[in-house]
């Protein structure tokens with residue numbers, strides 16, 4: 001998608017993030033390193049809250065999901081089995097002029113007139129005038145003995161009268177937006193050929209054409225880009241003291257694969273039965289061609305992934321008689337034994353949207369994008385991207401894919417270790433089915449397994465035999481679980497929360513002076529600081545001591561902050577910028593009793609100020625902790 005060059009809102013957000021300590025550029029004192037970001041004091045709290053909420057929602061609050069914490073570096077065979085070694089790549093191209101690298105599918109489309117050059121002579125001179133021909137160069141090389149071992153210089157090359165200008169015959173083109181003179185293109189072409197060793201270049205004009213929305217030209221200078229080549233996104237490293245090809249390992253590009261690799265161990269030790277899930281969160285690394293949009297596309301980031309293992313539909317049908325199909329859009333309700341992959345997929349899409357709404361992203365900021373059949377990975381049955389309306393465009397926050405039994409099947413084939421499970425209920429149910437039903441289910445399972453094996457290049461006879469074995473296994477209660485995978489990025493979610501919270505408020509004082517300030521309207525559950533405790537005045541010991549005492553009583557339960565410095569208005573404003581939902585103020589009425597109103601005369605109360613509307617209320621100091629816990633957890 002084309003992105004605006006300048007995004008005022010993003011600039012404001014990034015500057016606030018740096019100023020208030022949410023996000024810093026990694027290695028900033030050395031000029032930074034592209035695609036890497038650090039979280040400052042407020043950012044670290046925000047991130048921790050988000051991860052804890054995901055973890056507790058996805059594992060602790062569910063009976064059917066358990067956790068895993070695996071290593072970042074794993075056996076490289078895992079990445080061969082998963083397909084990452086062969087296919088985890090992005091198309092990459094370079095500007096022929098500046099060498100700047102682009103992700104080919106993300107180049108901003110350009111419209112204009114393209115001038116093509118077929119090459120350059122040095123000045124007006126033909127090749128014979130001082131420019132060596134290919135034949136001259138080859139003859140010279142032969143003289144110096146370069147061809148002695150290979151039976152002499154090739155006759156064809158010796159005879160060539162082609163000018164030997166390094167890179168001079170490389171076609172080049174420049175796209176000129178409307179109104180730009182042709183001279184601009186000629187100037188750039190001269191620069192290009194001179195950078196390729198042609199002295200005093202004279203680019204040869206080839207043709208002019210009008211192109212629309214082309215991604216083949218550098219949007220910054222119009223120069224032609226190299227054709228796209230696949231670029232593997234995995235970071236390579238070496239394990240052990242020798243750095244040979246045999247020692248190559250990869251930093252994981254996703255957390256999911258460890259869940260598949262440990263599936264049997266988790267299944268055997270957790271006493272879970274399919275359907276059940278395994279959740280993991282942690283660092284992932286991708287050598288993105290063009291990291292951009294702040295933290296949205298980073299090279300080091302964190303993921304929160306769930307692999308939810310389900311029975312194949314044939315097994316569900318054998319046990320329950322029929323697979324339920326989605327009756328309508330929206331949340332399908334509590335999971336049922338007759339759910340097949342479609343309902344489980346729909347369930348997880350809705351659960352994940354519910355999660356986002358529960359931490360303050362309104363439904364109106366989210367979109368569901370159902371991938372079209374031609375966009376799906378060959379093994380996927382469906383994939384929904386949950387998109388968020390970022391200031392730079394509506395883009396993916398999380399993907400929820402129905403991945404069939406591809407992953408476990410791959411690890412079974414590549415490791416030689418069985419990844420299937422035995423299900424007694426299925427075995428019993430299958431045995432009781434009428435023979436024609438048994439045959440129908442086995443046939444369907446056979447066809448699905450054969451499709452997978454054939455796709456993976458298993459020779460026909462072998463694939464047929466293996467699929468038959470799998471179909472016979474189903475009748476005995478054995479199958480490889482299918483999986484639904486909700487996969488979210490922590491950093492993208494943090495960015496979404498920051499963008500959603502960012503609010504500018506303009507206030508005019510009594511003298512008519514206007515001031516615009518920022519209020520970060522985080523949901524209290526994710527807010528980095530939950531409560532700030534402030535004595536009204538710093539220099540009144542009873543106020544200061546009481547505030548410190550309250551702060552001490554709260555800090556063991558939530559992230560609390562204590563601030564004595566500056567006017568109360570300034571302190572409120574500082575907390576608004578940090579996104580603190582509640583400020584607790586200790587004032588004279590705390591000691592002297594409430595002056596008026598229904599609480600008149602009541603002592604030991606504090607004022608709570610609400611961040612979003614500035615409203616204040618008084619509550620008993622003893623009620624403060626439960627009052628806050630009910631709102632921030």
Ligand code: ATP
Pocket residue numbers: 254286288295296297298299301302303396397398399487488489490491492
């Ligand atoms: P995209 O198409 O945006 O590159 P993807 O489809 O490759 O994303 P997945 O492989 O499905 O992403 O990864 C799951 C989630 O991990 C994404 O939805 C996103 O939130 C997060 N993620 C992926 N790549 C990055 C990255 N480079 N930086 C930050 N988060 C990322």
